[in-house]
Amino acid sequence: MSYIGKSVKRVEDKRFITGKGNYTDDIKLPNMTAGIFVRSPYAHAKIKSVDISAAESSPGVVKVFTGEDIAASGINGVPCGWQVNFKNGDTMKEPPHPLLVKDKVLHMGDAVAFIIAENYAQAKDAVEKVVVDYENLDAVTDPEEAAKGGAPLVHDDAPGNVCFDWELGDPKDEVAAALANSHHVTTLDLTNQRVVPNAIEPRSAIGHYEDAGDKFTLYTTSQNPHLTRLLLCAFVLGIPEHKVRVVAPDVGGGFGSKIFHYTEEAMVIWASREINRPIKWTAERSESFLTDAHGRDHKTHVQMGFDKDGKITALQSTTFANLGAYLSTFAPAVPTYLHGTLMQGLYTSPKINVDVTGVFTHTNAVDAYRGAGRPEATYQLERLMDLAALEMGMDPIELRKINFIPKFDGVNEPGYATRVALQYDSGDYHGVVDKALEMVGYEAFRKEQASLDNGKLLGIGFSTYIEACGIAPSAVVGALGARAGLFESAQVRVQPTGKVSVYSGSHSHGQGHETTFAQVVADRLGIPLEDVEIVHGDSEAVAFGMGTYGSRSLAVGGSAIVKSIDKVIEKGAKIAAHKLESRVEDLEYAEGKWTVKGTDKSISFGDVSLTAYVPHDYPADLEPGLDFSSFYDPANFTYPFGCHVAIVEVDKETGQVKLKRFIAVDDVGNIINPMIVEGQIHGGLAQGIGQALFEGTVYSDSGTLMNASFMDYSMPRADDLPNFEVDRTVTPCPHNPLGVKGAGEAGCIGSTPAVVNAVIDALWKGGHEVKDIQMPLISERVWNAMQNGSSN
């Protein structure tokens, strides 16, 4: 029975769609209390006083903590997990991020007090009785403005609000010289706007201290429970790791925002010990808008040079990356190692320089959000390519093909070394483009576009992206500043009856690991899918884990599972050889049994499993049991790629954009479950298109987040989107045992520039030669661009 490559229905869906999931907020512990944070309505203000007396005497209130209590306890703030150094070698500025603020709030939503009551309603009533006297101060929310002299300072010890400056690639003067000598230079000033992740399940955390055993349990909405435990124990609270269990049960989406260790997790654990009762905190939606780590927020100036044939000569990219007021767990890595390293794209650029300044502002933290750095890189490159084609009067596809890195499989041909530090594993970039053009009906479309006359403008936009998944190996990421390894662990425990429990350090929060991983295991062992159970998300069940993000689970976590299965089969063969009175070399394993080659003598997986646990007739030199753990540290990243095409209609009178078609051809390597991959691509496309057309934060001059609700923050909805036309090519990853690359983020990385390019193309066809319209492409911006010839 083969499972790999089949669209097996997701085994987890029964509990999700029948309301039987077990999410953090579903958990009820005896004697549990409810916690609510008192949060700042101001972006930047001195706290002159906090009066909690009325709240403390409010009905049901158990305890109120303030920033004074946290400062007095000596607890550290939550740490940053990635260090980026200044160009001169100095360590980045790393200001503390306290669990509750004592003196000064630095963004709207900053926590100043924590109220614990017998129930939520009582805690909620008490919040209104806390009186905080603020002295409001000037705030800055834009990263480029913040880095200018004279901007309000976020941290006194970070002059100019600069956390770090960083560059990668060729020397700037060489790039400048190459640009100066170019036949044509395309220039763009881009804003990759800040977006809110908006997972359907708000963040939630339960702290449960048990004094009898001096043990802690943290239930939390995490993509990354083991790393949360490590950071919580070793860096924040200084409590012993073996006394702390972290459980991330069912988690309702993350998109990156649940990777990080948040202050609220440390707060419920610390406070639970203080009051010796469990405490549950669950974010309200408006709290999620204010405090879930946001995504993107880059201001970028980019120039690409071309020779007279359209060959790229040079690229200079300069970015101000907004990090927010505090450094979230992986914040410094996103605009640097996950963005700068992708700035070559699919192209053979001779000279590249990427310059990034990480900037503090009076805003919520920014960190990895679906794609994390790669969408920001792809947005620049792919906007440049379509605009350069318009400016030079070339076909955007021809321009790309002239510049594509030739096909290489990473086995017979070597990987491709870029000028910005990466070694691409394998790729066939012409393949995805040709397939996509065929699906579009490109020639017919161009004819239709030229002849359209219905008050609308028709446009087509392309994006040919590459991304990097499964960030690795640990030694390399360590050298780049990661304060963690990026391996994965997996334990395959064969039960005496031949049923298999797999303990994975990856964490599914919507990806369908319980199905995909089980397909891999069942396929490799030749046993029924129902005989495999995937366990994840509990630090007491799973040895260790680095969690799920960066489209790494199958490439890294799946490979760890394969390593353990290989060990099971290897040991099983010794048991089988003993039972069959054969030699190991004479056995072959297929369809769930070991067979002596050339004979009909065989023994099943189940019989071998039972023998391993009932070792009466057993090899003398072999331990009983059939249970193996593995840690897999990949040799390299994996590099999915693809071609996305958007076709839009723009209303000339209103500027309204209608996405008519979206074609995506992605190459994510080998595929285990096509349905799940397609689902991941669809979701990614919706989010990427959402950024292009709908989503984006709006801040007032004083730093208030103006659209912190679904009434004002526009999410993509089903009726905004066409039926996606999705297909794929398959270029296996050469360096992991499954040949898989990763599919979680590809849709979100490729789609955004395709949509914006399509609108720009439509406007050029209408005679409006605009270079850029700032995302999201709300109607007024598009309309303005048609009136003025520019977006401003």
Place this chain on the structure above:
Amino acid sequence: MIPSSFTYKKASSVSDALAMLKEHGDEATLLAGGHSLIPALKLRLNDYGYLIDISKISELKSIDDKGDHIEIGAGVTHGEIVDSALLQSKVPFFSEAADLIGDVQVRNMGTIGGSIAHADPAADWPALLLAADATINIHNGSSSRSVAAADFFQGLFHTAVEEGEMITSISVPVSANAKTKYIKFMQPASRFAIVGCAVNLEMSGGTISSAKVAYAGVSATPFRDSAVEATLAGKSLDDATIEAAGNAAADSASIMSDHFASESYRKQMAKVYTKRALKALA
């Protein structure tokens, strides 16, 4: 998202509800579909000691043909207006507009009376009631009064309803010679109106004998645009008339602005949507 504590009271009739309102004064408010009130309570923007549930009062729930007008009970839901064969045939822009409100769940719970009592400047009904020249019937427990739509909407979330009163029904005049249309430029997140344009043309043969054109979402108070109406009156609905009428739209209005639509863009869209509504009737 937990409101302050309140006492829930269910009213069985209009007089029952008004007696409860009288008893509790400004500590009480009426709960119909709850689609504006409940979120405001949960966000603690509002706080009432008593909620008087009027959603099950049968006398508020009918749509009646009264010959020269149709009487719509205040408790009629948007969904019931979508589905009403009477309104579809006699006042079609009411059914069109109702179908553009929120989503199915909102339409099945939210009521026309609740919406106009709330008087959100971006809600659709105020523009419809103005363009239809409707009358709002109000009761205070001892007497009733009727207020023309033009006098009812007095500002942002502000109406002619006084303390101790409730809206019981809306009277919508019917004309066999009317042509009506409602179209809406939706705010993409909330799907409330950035521009809602309600047009009601009284035709005499091929000539517009009188026009009523009203807007939602454009101003803090919904309004009829007399300049547009004057441009249309006495004309036939041809391209030149439509162009002139559209160009006149919203010129004298005080126009709202937000991050989806500035003042100047909103004004321009009022013109575009006026033309589109008229074109649909031509």
